[in-house]
Amino acid sequence: MTILITGANRGIGLALAQEQIARGETVIGTYRTSHPQIAGIEWQRLSITEPASHHALSHTLSGRVIDTVVCNAGVYLDAGSTLNGGLTADIWADTFATNVTGVFLTVEAVMANLRQSDTPKIALISSQMASHERAPGRSYAYRASKAAVLNLGRNMATDLRAQGIAVGIFDPGWVVTDMGGQNAEITVTDSARGLSDRLNSLSIDTTGTFLQWNGQPQAY
Template identity: 35%
Template sequence: MRYVITGASRGIGFEFVQQLLRRGETVDAGVRAPELARRLEPLLLEAGHRLRIHPLDVTRADSVQAFAERICREPVDVLINNAGVSGQWVGLHELDYEDLARTIEVNALGPLRITSALLPALRHGAGRKVAHVTSRMGSLSSNTEGGAYAYRMSKAALNMGVRSMSNDLRREGLACVLLHPGWVQTDMGGQDAPLPAEESVRGMLRVIDSVSLEHSGRFFDYEGAEVPW
């Protein structure tokens, strides 16, 4: 199976690459800047042709187009939209609206750009799945604390976008799901997070493996439980 992963140079994305390569899959890894690819280079020695690393800035149309031109030369079975930023976690009166706009650009618009650009390859793949790494913090019904405006709003926008996407792409036999990874020990989640990246990704891959068209448009956590919208 051929997987495409965005935001693959660190954290959850890097762990996706490692685990998929271990089980024998082929991975195309998108990274924002060439210097960020260095962490992936040791994996090239083990995986050889099964790992390809590509520059990708999900906020830039020219970068997405160049990425798609390289990726769409062959079918893609599964796309994992993982690239994301946390934005500033501040109160209402401290909001930086440029930061808010950038967070939405990366977290909500980026996955739409990538999915749309890779549709020609996804249509010819055997897997026919698109998984989006979101967050329970984008759930309207789960928000009882407030704050974290940029992150919450961007993930809520992503969730709605994927809901629409799932309806549009179901007609083509493509399944789209949302995944909450848990509070994970990464640069973004911090070392106080209770969940190792290895466990989170192992769980999300189990969910992705089990997804069929009937699950399209739904929101699951890394253990496979459905998350309220």
């Protein structure tokens, strides 16, 4: 099986790429500016916010079967932001360009490749911070962008069900990465193992579900 993972050059994306290689999968990892040399990862450049970059990737991958795409690349530009200023229109725009528009463009870019698979799957990496039920305040742009990703995934699941393409929305946990910080709860290795199990379990019967990395349902 071939899996394409965006933002695979570091953090959760890199750990997931390594876990998928260990499980015998063929891994295409995307990067923006640079990537580590890891045996088994085929690197392709993708700048998530640039439509031309999506078009170039689509062209490069033309004719190849991709079984699973994981939209992982993301930014958290407004950690702890409040209503008291500092959360600029530019931060809102950059957050949504990466975390929402970028996800949609990525899925569109590889749709023809997914359609060539017998078991096509789309995995969108959202967050527990997408939840409406659990709303502790602050970090407005990030929370709204991850809620939008959840919404994208739910609606893609509806549209793609008849084509046999399964869509899962996943919370990777609070993970020790540049984004998650050193005080986070789980390692990238544990998150990647859990996410890999979730990818295995994802099917047309479970399409549209929002799950934590460990398989527990995530609050909507």
